[in-house]
Amino acid sequence: MMLDSPVFIHSLFRSGSTYIFNTFRNAKSDFWCYQEPLHEFILSSRETPQNLIIESDALLTALRHPKMSAPHFQEVYEVAESCLSHLSADMCYAGYFGEDSVTSGAPYFSSLIEAAKGRPVIEECRTALRIGTLKKALGGTHIYLWRNPWDQWWSYKTFPYFTHANQVILDSCTGPQAIGILKDAISFTSSNKTTIAEQFEFFYQRPLPASESYLLFYVLWCMALREGHSAGDILLNIDRLSESSEYRREISAQLQQHNITGLDFSDCRSPRAVYDKEEIQFFEEIEARAAAILLAGGWTQSELDEVLALRKRFTPVHQSNSGKVDSSNSLRDASRARQLVMRYENSQSELAHQLAAKHCEASGLLSENEHLSQILSSREAELADLKLELQAEQGKQGLLEASLEEARESQRKSNGAISNLQDTVTIAEHALERQRTELEDLKQELQNRHDRLELLEQEREEVLESLSTSNSTITDLQNAITLVEHALKERTVELAAANNQLDDIMNSKSWRITKPLRLGSRAVRAISGKDSEFLVHTKRKIKSRCAAFLKFILQNPELKRIVSVRLARHPRLKAKIKRVVWALDRRLRNSPQDQQFDIPQEKFNPASAPINSVATQSAPVRKEAGINQDQKSPLESYFYS
Known part of the structure; x- marks a missing residue:
């Protein structure tokens, strides 16, 4: 070595x-x-x-x-x-x-x-x-x-x-x-x-x-x-x-x-x-x-x-535990001192871990707040785009109302073009329905945005509550969240204004005027098998309205004459109206308590609607004018009298 x-x-x-x-x-x-x-x-x-x-x-x-x-x-x-x-x-x-x-x-x-x-x-x-x-x-x-x-x-x-x-x-x-x-x-x-x-x-x-x-x-x-x-x-x-x-x-x-x-x-x-x-x-x-x-x-x-x-x-x-000193007490005191040190060490460790957890939680809250700020910015951009879309839809609605007004004017000027006008109205009604659907979707989207904003508001409140228990360094973030709160309130006012505008559209005169057109469109869809219950309801309403309308015509001789002349130009339409009147007449005779109009007995030909044949006849038979006078419908009898 x-x-x-x-x-x-x-x-x-x-x-x-x-x-x-x-x-x-x-x-x-x-x-x-x-x-x-x-x-x-x-x-x-x-x-x-x-x-x-x-x-x-x-x-x-x-x-x-x-x-x-x-x-x-x-x-x-x-x-x-x-x-x-x-x-x-x-x-x-x-x-x-x-x-x-x-x-x-x-x-x-x-x-x-x-x-x-x-x-x-x-x-x-x-x-x-x-x-x-x-x-x-x-x-x-x-x-x-x-x-x-x-x-x-x-x-x-x-x-x-x-x-x-x-x-x-x-x-x-x-x-x-x-x-x-x-x-x-x-x-x-x-x-x-x-x-x-x-x-x-x-x-x-x-x-x-x-x-x-x-x-x-x-x-x-x-x-x-x-x-x-x-x-x-x-x-x-x-x-x-x-x-x-x-x-x-x-x-x-x-x-x-x-x-x-x-x-x-x-x-x-x-x-x-x-x-x-x-x-x-x-x-x-x-x-x-x-x-x-x-x-x-x-x-x-x-x-x-x-x-x-x-x-x-x-x-x-x-x-050794033996000696002049009371070793049992010394041992007990030393043991208690060491246990106290261990308890202090355990509590110190627990407090340190809690402090570290608080720091991690504060960091997480800061990151979450930044994320929420980004979400709010994106929502504000979405709201701005939605507002522009709403303005565009309002412009389309104005154009549509103008088109409907032109259609009504054309109807007043040209009674001879009823068939073409009906087609035009049908097209306009489809367009209006699409617009209504789009408006409903838009309103639902606005509601969803409002719900999201409320959720963000709740999350912001939770973040504020959590941040209030954190370190004083988060005070600046609380001020930033206050600014976001003001922005949210402004967007809520804008949404409320948008909802009021939609309510004004729904309560407008033009919207109520076009209600029969929408009902008619729904009836057409029901015929195609989409809404059979609605069709039954609609038919019942149409029959009631037709009955009232016929009553009004029959009680006005001048109007009855004008209608007779107009219907003579359209044989098919006249035949359809006759069949409808026939069916209504039979229904009214079978249910007098639900009758909506009265046909004068002195003008009514009983042969036109035999009571004993009502149950077996499924559809009225079209008759030529001047032939079998006693089998004409009540409306035709009044028109030619």
Whole structure:
């Protein structure tokens, strides 16, 4: 073994590494000691290395570190110019599980070894799971320093950095299969941050509850102990080193085999606590979960048993409950204090998660508000287009009314063109029906738009209610929503005006005048089989109107004469009218209580409608004028009298 070969001290946080480092630094041998050269503070000080020798005595006291003869990073500072350029961010945490020698930090450690002004000693709390990789790349003596997990985890509580560092480890690398299972077990949320400082800031706001914190720590603890046992040269247990002089001699002998001498561990003191049944149950339940995760992640039962046996072998001898001090009360008070810390940690984790959820909710509300603003803008454009369409429809309606007026004028001037006028009216009636359908659709569309606007109004109110409970930074959005509310009210007024215009059209005189035409159109469609019930109703109304019309003609001699002359020009029409009158006459005779007009008895020829033949006669028979005078219809008899 070469006298200048490097010595590596690997460990997890809070395992007595600062004490061991200080012991090596104060040894009589010529050691050049680097403490935590992978610390992210060193990474951030590459451009300002003078920051490495600035220390806080208050922080050292809070962390219960021993008094140092020089700043922690003194040796790193002295070689910073030649070494820090080899340090990269991936080496700090991304290479934690030692997948390759580069991210494990081998190039950086090699530069530190070459620049050392004595036998290099590298103490690092981030290399516990890359011992084998570094040993293969750099050689040297590798010591794994470890401590019982219960006291070590409670020592993490002295400063939140240590717990969050474990979260950064999970966030920075994929790791073996067991790490993926562990992430799922604690519902781990990745930060998606690009710098280590941003990762720590992210997890400072999202602390783990006590159970998940210990589960994460214990899985890493077991994996590190297995790595140290299989790849390390010396296992150094700080608990046994504190309580056993025999063990101190044994460790000194092992170190001498690697030419490491001049170390004095007689002042080693590692705090140990006494735990009650409730606390022991807390630890054992979580350790059972960790064992299941490791087995599911590829560990064999023998590997797990080997780690557990090693732990059991070095379990510290805790203070006895007997003595001058009332140990039961001390134990109770210590237990209550630790439970209080765990409850505080759990509540802090819950509050941090709630705060993160609120931030996510606020971001979601901001995005939703932007989306609603876009929808409102599109709805305003749709309303503008709809208004233009409505104006166009109103112009078409005006043209249609003008066409109808021309048709009526043509009807008054040209009684001889009744047939052609009927065709024209039919065409106009179809066009009007189409326009009416389009207007109905337009009105329905306007109603749908109104409903959508009401829905948007309700959503806006819900957004305002949610935003009122969020941070004050959303005040500007509330003002923007107020502006949108005014715009919505203006559009609602415009829609109300459009509805009033449609109501005016529906109540207009022209619309009422064309009602018979629409009824007639519906009757025509009913004949084609679309609305049989409506046809029956329409026929009944037509018969009633015809009866009243015939009554009016028969009671007016001059009008009767004019109608007779006009009908003589149109034999077919005259025949149709005669058949209709005949059928009406028979119906009126059979139902005198529903009779709409009276035919004078002195003018009526009973032979024209025999009562006993009504039931068997399905249609009236057309008769020529002047033949079979006694079989003429009542209307024809009155016309020729």
